[in-house]
Amino acid sequence: MAQQKAKIIWTEIDEAPALATYSLLPIVRAYSKGSGIDVEAWDISLAGRILAHFPDYLTEEQRIPDYLAKMGELAKTPEANIIKLPNISASIPQLMEAIKELQEQGYKVPDYPAEPKDEKEKDINARYAKVLGSAVNPVLREGNSDRRAATAVKEHAKKNPHRFMKPWPEQSKTRVANMQDKDFFSSENAMTADKDMDVKIEFTDSSGSKTVLKEKTPVLAGEVIDTAVMNTTALRKFYEEQIEEAKKDGVLLSLHLKATMMKVSDPIMFGHCVSVYYKDALEKHAATLKELGFNPNYGIGDLYERVANLPEAKRNEIIADVEACYKTRPELGMVDSSQGITNLHVPSDIIIDASMPVVVRDGGKMWGPDDDLHDCIAMIPDRCYAGMYQEVIEDCQKNGAYDPSTLGSVSNVGLMAQKAEEYGSHDKTFEMADSGTVRVLDPSGNTLLEQKVEKGDIFRMCQVKDIPIQDWVKLAVNRAKASGAPAVFWLDKNRAHDAELIKKVEKYLNDHDTNGLTIKIMAPRDAMRYSLERFRKGEDTISVTGNVLRDYLTDLFPIIELGTSAKMLSIVPLLNGGGLFETGAGGSAPKHVQQFVKEGYLRWDSLGEFCALAASLEHIATAYNNPDAKMLADTLDKAIAKFLDNNRSPSRKVGSIDNRGSHFYLALYWAQELAAQDYSKELKEQFSKVAKQLEENEEKINQELIGAQGSPQDIGGYYHPDAEKTSKAMRPSPTLNAILDAIA
Numbered sequence: 242m243a244q245q246k247a248k249i250i251w252t253e254i255d256e257a258p259a260l261a262t263y264s265l266l267p268i269v270r271a272y273s274k275g276s277g278i279d280v281e282a283w284d285i286s287l288a289g290r291i292l293a294h295f296p297d298y299l300t301e302e303q304r305i306p307d308y309l310a311k312m313g314e315l316a317k318t319p320e321a322n323i324i325k326l327p328n329i330s331a332s333i334p335q336l337m338e339a340i341k342e343l344q345e346q347g348y349k350v351p352d353y354p355a356e357p358k359d360e361k362e363k364d365i366n367a368r369y370a371k372v373l374g375s376a377v378n379p380v381l382r383e384g385n386s387d388r389r390a391a392t393a394v395k396e397h398a399k400k401n402p403h404r405f406m407k408p409w410p411e412q413s414k415t416r417v418a419n420m421q422d423k424d425f426f427s428s429e430n431a432m433t434a435d436k437d438m439d440v441k442i443e444f445t446d447s448s449g450s451k452t453v454l455k456e457k458t459p460v461l462a463g464e465v466i467d468t469a470v471m472n473t474t475a476l477r478k479f480y481e482e483q484i485e486e487a488k489k490d491g492v493l494l495s496l497h498l499k500a501t502m503m504k505v506s507d508p509i510m511f512g513h514c515v516s517v518y519y520k521d522a523l524e525k526h527a528a529t530l531k532e533l534g535f536n537p538n539y540g541i542g543d544l545y546e547r548v549a550n551l552p553e554a555k556r557n558e559i560i561a562d563v564e565a566c567y568k569t570r571p572e573l574g575m576v577d578s579s580q581g582i583t584n585l586h587v588p589s590d591i592i593i594d595a596s597m598p599v600v601v602r603d604g605g606k607m608w609g610p611d612d613d614l615h616d617c618i619a620m621i622p623d624r625c626y627a628g629m630y631q632e633v634i635e636d637c638q639k640n641g642a643y644d645p646s647t648l649g650s651v652s653n654v655g656l657m658a659q660k661a662e663e664y665g666s667h668d669k670t671f672e673m674a675d676s677g678t679v680r681v682l683d684p685s686g687n688t689l690l691e692q693k694v695e696k697g698d699i700f701r702m703c704q705v706k707d708i709p710i711q712d713w714v715k716l717a718v719n720r721a722k723a724s725g726a727p728a729v730f731w732l733d734k735n736r737a738h739d740a741e742l743i744k745k746v747e748k749y750l751n752d753h754d755t756n757g758l759t760i761k762i763m764a765p766r767d768a769m770r771y772s773l774e775r776f777r778k779g780e781d782t783i784s785v786t787g788n789v790l791r792d793y794l795t796d797l798f799p800i801i802e803l804g805t806s807a808k809m810l811s812i813v814p815l816l817n818g819g820g821l822f823e824t825g826a827g828g829s830a831p832k833h834v835q836q837f838v839k840e841g842y843l844r845w846d847s848l849g850e851f852c853a854l855a856a857s858l859e860h861i862a863t864a865y866n867n868p869d870a871k872m873l874a875d876t877l878d879k880a881i882a883k884f885l886d887n888n889r890s891p892s893r894k895v896g897s898i899d900n901r902g903s904h905f906y907l908a909l910y911w912a913q914e915l916a917a918q919d920y921s922k923e924l925k926e927q928f929s930k931v932a933k934q935l936e937e938n939e940e941k942i943n944q945e946l947i948g949a950q951g952s953p954q955d956i957g958g959y960y961h962p963d964a965e966k967t968s969k970a971m972r973p974s975p976t977l978n979a980i981l982d983a984i985a
C-alpha cells in the first residue's frame with residue numbers, strides 16, 4: 242500500500258538520548274515499515290565524528306563514513322527529513338576524554354595536540370577543530386527555528402504542574418553582573434553589504450606591519466556583517482570587582498557563558514575568570530603549571546589532572562594553594578556540590594542557556610560547597626543579552642516564583658539559518674597577539690569596519706544573510722497568524738547589528754499581510770518585561786529573536802513552564818524545502834547516564850523525540866502527499882495525548898517506570914490507535930494483534946522492565962558504548978522484544 246518510498250534519517254548521538262534510542266528506535270522502525278517508511282540511523286556522535294576524521298589512523302573495519310558531512314549536504318535538499326537528537330558539543334577536556342576512551346578500545350586515533358609543533362600536529366589539530374564545540378548544529382541548521390510546546394503538552398503541564406519550582410525568598414541578594422564598558426556590546430559596529438564580495442580581515446600593529454587574520458570571507462549583497470571586541474583587561478577587572486562584591490555580600494560567585502557554541506571566544510573568557518579567581522595559587526606555581534601544560538581555559542579541573550603525576554609533596558602543595566583560594570575568595574556556585582565540582586572546573590559545565598534557568602527555577606539560588614542553596618551573583622560579562630536575565634530575576638524578586646499551572650507560553654521563532662550571527666563567528670574570532678587595529682576590507686582594500694584592539698583582546702566578526710532574514714520574518718508572521726499571539730522582535734536599536742536588522746524587518750514585514758496581527762520590535766530587556774507580564778497573566782507571546790536569544794529563551798521558558806526543554810516541539814523548516822526535526826530544545830543530560838550506569842534507571846524523557854517523530858511524519862504526509870504517513874502521524878499524535886493523560890513519562894526513581902517503560906506505553910497506545918483507525922485495513926488488522934498482545938502482557942512487561950532496574954549497568958563505554966551491551970541494557974524485556982520483533 243505504500244505509494245512513495247520515504248526516508249527518515251535518525252541521528253545517533255551521545256549520552257542519555259543515545260541510550261534512549263536503543264529502546265525507542267526498534268519501536269519506530271517496527272511501526273513505520275508497514276507504511277513504506279525507512280528509518281536510517283546515521284552516527285554523528287562525538288566518538289563517531291572523531292573516527293570519521295581519522296580513517297588513516299584506523300583499520301578498515303574501524304572506519305566509518307563522515308555522516309555529518311553527508312547530512313549537511315542532505316539538509317540542503319528538498320528530500321531532507323532528519324530527526325536530530327541533542328548531541329555533545331565538546332569542550333577540549335571532553336574531547337580529550339573521548340579520544341582516550343577510543344584509544345583504550347583499540348582505535349589508534351592521535352592525541353589532541355593543544356599547541357601543534359609541526360605540520361603533522363597542525364593537521365591533527367585542524368581535524369579535531371572540526372569536531373570541537375557546537376560542530377553539528379550549525380551544519381544541519383539550514384533553516385530557521387520554530388520552537389514551542391505542542392498544545393497537548395502545554396495543557397498537560399498546566400493540569401499537572403511540575404514540582405521543581407522553588408519559592409523566592411523575601412530578601413534575595415541574587416543579581417546578574419555585567420561589564421559597564423569595553424565589552425562586545427559597547428564596541429559593536431555593523432553594516433549591510435551592497436554587493437557580493439569577498440572580504441578580508443587584516444590586523445595592523447602599532448608599527449604599521451600587517452597580518453592577514455582571514456584572507457577570504459564571502460559576503461552576499463544584503464548580508465549584515467558586524468565586528469566587536471571584548472577588552473580582556475576590562476574583563477579581568479570586572480571579574481576582580483565581582484569577586485569582591487560576592488565576598489562582601491556573602492553570596493556565591495558564578496559565571497555563565499556558552500563555551501560550546503561560542504567555542505573560540507568563551508573558553509578564553511572562562512580562562513580569564515579561572516586565572517583571576519585562583520590568581521594567588523596560579524601565579525605562585527606559574528612555572529610548574531606551564532611546564533605541565535595546564536591551561537586555565539580548560540578549567541581548574543585541568544589542573545587537578547595535570548598535577549596527578551607530580552611527586553606527592555609538590556602535588557599536595559599546589560592543591561593546598563588552590564584550595565586556600567576558597568578562603569580568601571567568595572564561595573563558588575557548584576555544578577555538582579556532592580562531588581566538589583565548581584562552576585570553574587570545566588567550561589562545558591556552565592552552559593548559560595541551561596544554567597541560568599535553573600537559578601530562576603531555584604528561587605534565585607545556586608548550590609554552594611556546603612551542599613545547600615544560596616543567593617548568587619551570576620556573572621554574564623557581555624551586555625548584549627545579560628540584561629534580560631536580570632529582568633527575570635527582578636520580576637521574581639518582586640512577584641515571586643512562577644506558577645506553571647497558570648502561566649502563558651513564550652514560544653520562539655529563531656534566526657539561525659546558515660550560521661547566523663554570533664554562533665557562526667568562530668572562523669572570524671581571534672585572540673589578539675598584539676595591540677593595533679583590525680580592519681574588514683573590501684576587495685579594493687577599502688575599510689568596511691574597523692576596531693582598535695589591545696593585546697589579548699577578543700575580536701570577532703559575525704554574518705547573517707538576507708534570505709534567512711526574509712524567511713525568519715515570514716515564519717514569525719505565519720506563527721502570529723496561526724496562534725493569534727503577539728510576535729515581538731527582540732532587537733535593540735542601540736546595538737549596531739540590531740539596528741541593521743530592524744531596517745530589514747520593517748522592510749520585509751511589508752511583504753506580508755499583517756492586518757489584525759500584533760507585531761512589535763523591542764529591546765531584549767523591554768521585550769522580556771512585556772512577555773513576562775503577559776506570561777504571568779496566562780497569555781501567550783511569540784519571541785522572535787536572533788540566534789543567541791533563540792538558544793537562551795528556548796531553555797528558559799520551557800524549564801519554567803514544563804520543567805524541562807526536552808518536551809518542546811523544535812521544528813526547523815529547511816530553506817530548500819526539507820525538514821529538520823530537533824527533539825526538544827535541551828541537551829544530552831550527562832547526569833542521566835551516570836544514574837543509569839550506577840543504578841539501572843534512565844530518567845530521560847523522550848517526549849521530544851515523540852513530538853519530533855510526529856512532525857517528521859506530518860512533513861512526509863504533506864511534502865509527498867502520502868496519506869499513510871498522515872495516518873501514522875495522526876495516530877501517533879493521539880498516542881502522545883494518551884501518554885500524557887496517563888502520565889507515562891519517566892519519574893526519577895528506581896522502582897517506577899523509566900525511559901524504557903515510557904517507550905512501552907507509547908508503543909501500546911500507538912498500537913491501539915493504529916488498531917482503531919480505518920484508513921488501512923492491513924495495518925488495522927496487524928496492530929489489533931499487537932495492541933492485544935501488549936495489553937495482555939502489560940504487567941509482565943512492566944515487571945521485566947522494572948525488574949531490570951536497581952543494579953549497575955555495563956554499557957562498555959561513555960562516549961563510545963558497546964552497541965550489543967547497550968542494546969541488552971536498554972531492551973531488558975524479552976516479552977516486549979518478541980512482540981516488536983515479530984511485527985513483519
Ligand SMILES: NC(=O)C1=CN([C@@H]2O[C@H](COP(=O)(O)OP(=O)(O)OC[C@H]3O[C@@H](n4cnc5c(N)ncnc54)[C@H](OP(=O)(O)O)[C@@H]3O)[C@@H](O)[C@H]2O)C=CC1
Nearest residue numbers: 327328329330501592595805807827828829830832845846
Ligand atoms: N541540540 C543539541 O544538540 C544540544 C546539545 N547540548 C549539549 O548537551 C550537553 C549537556 O548540556 P547541558 O547544558 O548540561 O543541558 P541538558 O539539557 O543536557 O541538561 C540539563 C538538565 O535538563 C534536564 N533534562 C534535559 N533533557 C531531559 C530529558 N529528555 N528528560 C528529562 N530531563 C531532561 C535534566 O535535569 P535533571 O538532571 O534535573 O533531570 C538535565 O540534567 C552538552 O554537551 C551540550 O553542548 C545542549 C543543548 C542542545
Ligand SMILES: O=C(O)CCC(=O)C(=O)O
Nearest residue numbers: 330375378501502792826
Ligand atoms: O549546539 C549546541 O551546542 C547547543 C544547541 C542549543 O543549546 C540549542 O540550540 O538550544
Ligand SMILES: [Mg+2]
Nearest residue numbers: 594792796826
Ligand atoms: Mg539551547
